[in-house]
Amino acid sequence: MSRIPPVSAARLKSLPAPVRWAAPPVALLGGVALLLGGWGEPEEPVTPPTPKPAVARLCAALDKALPDTVLGHRRQDPSPASPYTAAWGSSPRTVLKCGIDRPDYLDDDPLASAPEVNDVQFGMGPDGHGGYRFVTTLRKAYVEITVPEGAYPNYIDPLSSLTDAIKSTVPDGL
Template identity: 50%
Template sequence: MAPELRVPRFLTALPAPIRWLALPLALSCTVVVLIGSWGAPANVEVPTPTGKVAAYCQALAAALPPEVLGHARKDPSPASLYVAAWASSPRTVLRCGVDRPEELNGEHAKDLSPTIDDVTWWSQKLDDGGYRFITTMRRAYVEVTVPGGAFANPLDPVAALNPVVKANIP
């Protein structure tokens, strides 16, 4: 004879429709939380540098900090030596070995390009309110994308990453 299944007393006190929906609702919430915490920032293209540029980017990857301005490093999946990210959502993303932006050839070439400790960063405001910063005058192009509202000053994570970029990308 099969053992009798006993329903916990707190569940029997609830109306039937609530009892029936409790498990599906709990499972749905769990799935939403898991999906929301997975993987990479949306649409992160992994660069494919070669030769000396790849070597510079690999050196940079080894030297990147585990935390930037209080945000822990959470790299996209699958892992790549050429992409790093900090925070969970929205993420600040660094890509090394990107191609030279076409915008540097046109009217945007004269856009704001702050220099921090001998590293010049060309900046571009993105449609979503964030910023894209790319090193210029270096042997490899390094891009840092800062989402809108993630920091009081979008240049803060760039300034925090600047010393390691300067030390590894001549």
């Protein structure tokens, strides 16, 4: 086992003064950065839906049509990789699921405060963490988009980036 020899005081004094003065704060800041980098909130796991074959085909087409970025947030799909899930950004991230079962929150008068964005109607409900879940209505597949609290200035903003892909791949109808 090799041993690192101790640094002598004479050797430290031979370094230029700015280097000697800057070394401790730089080392301290590096340690703090490493600690803080590992303390981000862990992302909730995303379980891919298991749609029926006809809906699965629509969802696979939607997955290919989805944008690489949503309002400056890069697409970073959750693990395990699935054509039924997509995500943008990190901590917090916007998550899309295609082929979900009809959510219960659509039973609570879904069109009372539901937004229509670029000719795509959405039902909405809270996500339980301060954000919202939006789900397409009157389409051949249910597409749910979860927008976490604080991810965007307006919680509905990312929907406009996704509606063109939804309209072109998931037809109207039930």
